[in-house]
Amino acid sequence: MKPYALWILLSIVASLVVAAIDIWLGLFIEELVEDATGGLAISMEDTFSLLAVLTVAGAAASYATKYALTRFSASALRDIRRDLVSHLERAEVSALESRHSGDLVSRLTNDAMVIQNFFKMHFANLFYMPVVFVSALTVLLLTNWKLVVFSLLLLPVAILITSVLIFPMNKMSEQLQKHLGSANAIAQDTLGGIPMLKAFNMFRAMSGKYRAAMGLVLKTSLQVEKRRALIAPVSLLLLSSPIIFSVTYGGYLIREGELTAGGMILFLYLLNFLMQPLSMAPILSAQVQEVKGAAKRLFEILELPLEPSGRGELALRNEGPPLVLDGVSFSYGGTSNVLSDISFELPHRQTVALVGPSGSGKSTILKLICGFYGMEVNADGTAVMPNAASDGSGQADASAAADEGNAGEARPRLSGTIRVLGHPLAEWDPLSLRDRLSLVSQDTYLFPVSVADNIGYGRPGASREQVLEAARAAGAHEFIMELPDGYETLLGERGARLSGGQRQRIAIARAMLKRAPILLLDEATSALDTQSEALVQEALERIMQDSTVLVVAHRLSTIKDADLVLVLQDGEIVERGTHDGLLERNGLYKKLYLKQFAPGAADDKETAERGPQHVRRETALETQLG
Ligand SMILES: Nc1ncnc2c1ncn2[C@@H]1O[C@H](COP(=O)(O)OP(=O)(O)OP(=O)(O)O)[C@@H](O)[C@H]1O
Numbered sequence: 001m002k003p004y005a006l007w008i009l010l011s012i013v014a015s016l017v018v019a020a021i022d023i024w025l026g027l028f029i030e031e032l033v034e035d036a037t038g039g040l041a042i043s044m045e046d047t048f049s050l051l052a053v054l055t056v057a058g059a060a061a062s063y064a065t066k067y068a069l070t071r072f073s074a075s076a077l078r079d080i081r082r083d084l085v086s087h088l089e090r091a092e093v094s095a096l097e098s099r100h101s102g103d104l105v106s107r108l109t110n111d112a113m114v115i116q117n118f119f120k121m122h123f124a125n126l127f128y129m130p131v132v133f134v135s136a137l138t139v140l141l142l143t144n145w146k147l148v149v150f151s152l153l154l155l156p157v158a159i160l161i162t163s164v165l166i167f168p169m170n171k172m173s174e175q176l177q178k179h180l181g182s183a184n185a186i187a188q189d190t191l192g193g194i195p196m197l198k199a200f201n202m203f204r205a206m207s208g209k210y211r212a213a214m215g216l217v218l219k220t221s222l223q224v225e226k227r228r229a230l231i232a233p234v235s236l237l238l239l240s241s242p243i244i245f246s247v248t249y250g251g252y253l254i255r256e257g258e259l260t261a262g263g264m265i266l267f268l269y270l271l272n273f274l275m276q277p278l279s280m281a282p283i284l285s286a287q288v289q290e291v292k293g294a295a296k297r298l299f300e301i302l303e304l305p306l307e308p309s310g311r312g313e314l315a316l317r318n319e320g321p322p323l324v325l326d327g328v329s330f331s332y333g334g335t336s337n338v339l340s341d342i343s344f345e346l347p348h349r350q351t352v353a354l355v356g357p358s359g360s361g362k363s364t365i366l367k368l369i370c371g372f373y374g375m376e377v378n379a380d381g382t383a384v385m386p387n388a389a390s391d392g393s394g395q396a397d398a399s400a401a402a403d404e405g406n407a408g409e410a411r412p413r414l415s416g417t418i419r420v421l422g423h424p425l426a427e428w429d430p431l432s433l434r435d436r437l438s439l440v441s442q443d444t445y446l447f448p449v450s451v452a453d454n455i456g457y458g459r460p461g462a463s464r465e466q467v468l469e470a471a472r473a474a475g476a477h478e479f480i481m482e483l484p485d486g487y488e489t490l491l492g493e494r495g496a497r498l499s500g501g502q503r504q505r506i507a508i509a510r511a512m513l514k515r516a517p518i519l520l521l522d523e524a525t526s527a528l529d530t531q532s533e534a535l536v537q538e539a540l541e542r543i544m545q546d547s548t549v550l551v552v553a554h555r556l557s558t559i560k561d562a563d564l565v566l567v568l569q570d571g572e573i574v575e576r577g578t579h580d581g582l583l584e585r586n587g588l589y590k591k592l593y594l595k596q597f598a599p600g601a602a603d604d605k606e607t608a609e610r611g612p613q614h615v616r617r618e619t620a621l622e623t624q625l626g
Contacts (some may be wrong), residue, residue, distance in 0.1 A: 217521035321348065
């Protein structure tokens, strides 16, 4: 609140000044009428000057209120959005995966806007209205209390009806924002997958889903608007009944000599200021309910569990292998473990390849090393050391731990130890851990910015020369130069204007620019055309040279070049060794290999030397192997 205190204070003070001037004007008009009827009229000059001063002062105070509130609401909203985005940056991957990005976007835009509009348009009224109400009521009671009581006869009934009408507004607005979030999510899915939807003729189904979601939005917003429309006549009743009552009864009191003409004019003038807050109260109250709903949805983002903040910058230990997994078991939160008792070491400048059937847990190992899952947080934001939760054997049961979960929610749990560059995962701050890792994932994510920026994201602050060097090394320079604006060509969403192979080479260039000590590579399973495949293969070979690499391998050449091949099945390492060593054993690897490469498999050398025209076939076969 502190940074905005000045603007809030200014808006409060200015709105109080407006209220004081409004009341004062009423008193002045009364005096004017009384003097005129008593033959003691104030001069026209004096009247004009005083009214001019009051009007200008009122206008200045109104301007100050509006300006201060706009300043406050816009900067508060900017800061709220900034906090939300930085919270999202540190939020746990599993927590984010359980939400739709479209819903999150809706919260950051629609809900935040509801709050901003409230502050801009109604916040000052929270101060202005009570002050003007109490002042007007006091003066009115002093003028003629009987007239006040008579005028406000219908008020309690109106307040009761209004409260009943307003009560469900909070729930309704919350529902409306929720439906809006779902509709946004469907719209995002539809727009993000246009080629696929068209190819599968699914557009009609998706637009049907969107229509249904928008139908709900319409239904709920009609409910909200119907309520608002009901509240409006009640407000009108509030506004008009006292005027009818006071004019009727006031006329009688004047005839009886209990009220002067000036008093009657003052009464009618101030009644306006009494009724304004009363008629605004239902609307304000409905707005407050809406803001409460929107704030709740925004705060839900701030309640997403955070990744641990680690123990600050770590001194890197050069002794020992850069990556060690020791008895690692993992569950995404379900009843069974996705990984069980995984142990291996990745020495400096060596390559370990993970192979195994689809779903055997290969990508999960890479994600765990990136610290995406299973790091529990202490109250101080540091990570709970995984073994601390174990039973003394140093091996907590991941699935059992997952079931215990936080507040009944099954959360991913990791047991065993993962050491990256000499430090257990729990000691790392996730951000600095990821600075030490280059991940090239299966689905290359490109951003709708220039090619140069897409590569440059690998190392913020990298020079143009470094970007070009990385692109050349990844075999991407030539095709980039053929794009309409070369490195400045803007890529469509997710790199829509590039081929699959080109996208992969840009992702490899990004990783090359990063030059992190450990390279995590999830080879794409999608088959590319022969030429692209050969180019991607060359780029991969270059990036893997002299690097410490853990690779989920789908290409035979990658597997052959690896210093160690780990064969996974159902989350367990069932075999380990080199490609040749594994072939000599009659295990799963041999079985898979023979199944995929049977006729030509005998001559490995020949396979390796067959060149680009054979790459496509190999990849397709290896896809089945991995
Ligand atoms: N985010 C997730 N939440 C829950 N379960 C998941 C999640 N990601 C993967 N899984 C499950 O974990 C298991 C291992 O998945 P993983 O992606 O690690 O396999 P993989 O060996 O890399 O498969 P592929 O070769 O097909 O990419 C699968 O059963 C999968 O359904």
